[in-house]
């Protein structure tokens with residue numbers, strides 16, 4: 598913990614920046630290096646761009662193109678039936694991106710049975726993709742193409758024969774509904790899907806500073822943050838200030854009115870700021886700055902041991918709050934940080 602892990606993280610960030618050709622690659626390198634070097638999790642990673650260069654999933658992609666009509670119909674049916682917040686696709690839209698020379702990813706429209714057209718909105722360059730009968734010539738363009746969220750799910754699952762797919766729990770679950778539907782209709786392999794819904798509760802340096810300031814300003818004890826007394830004590834302090842303003846107004850003392858009004862505004866602003874800090878979803882880098890790799894893994898394991906498990910729309914959903922151990926504020930016990938988050942969320946500033 599401390600300096601040593603921070604140094605290793607900075608080193609990983611710089612090395613990934615130097616190795617990567619673009620931001621997506623940098624992100625991928627950082628993720629993989631964190632798994633290997635900080636968490637000692639042995640996973641093999643690959644880049645989608647390498648896969649396209651090597652034309653690994655050419656056959657699966659061709660089957661999708663040969664069934665484009667069924668693909669797009671099933672796509673739109675899934676959106677309508679599941680009421681998904683995703684735009685419908687046009688009938689002639691190919692579910693792959695084409696990468697323009699300028700680096701922008703552009704959509705491909707089929708203009709006749711086996712010819713695609715891609716027009717770059719950024720540099721205006723146009724590409725005519727002659728796939729030929731039954732998309733025999735797809736390999737000529739494949740290294741410049743990339744799957745979209747839906748075709749990627751299907752092609753990866755079928756091409757690799759995955760038995761378990763770990764999905765994200767937000768937008769990717771919505772796209773998962775669509776890809777599952779199309780996979781069923783096209784006879785593609787469907788893996789068991791698993792998603793983890795969670796929220797991080799910890800006290801980083803920023804949270805710690807915020808709690809420290811709040812305690813000082815409103816004379817709060819550590820217990821106030823853990824029990825229901827936080828909101829009442831702060832409201833009590835605010836109404837005392839309000840009473841000072843009323844008294845000064847009655848006495849016609851403009852200077853005093855100004856002083857206490859300023860105090861009231863400052864207090865309310867400070868509370869809003871603190872509420873925002875605790876409502877923000879933190880960057881994973883902040884967790885790594887405040888906790889060791891071992892402590893993070895330990896918190897994940899504890900959460901998984903007590904998580905709620907549900908099964909919805911073919912997806913096994915695991916839900917659980919993650920409570921991380923805190924090194925700061927030694928007078929606040931760390932077994933349930935979510936209580937502190939909840940009590941701060943409940944403060945009303947009026």
Ligand SMILES: [Zn+2]
Pocket residue numbers: 697698699700701717718719720721722
């Ligand atoms: Zn372009």
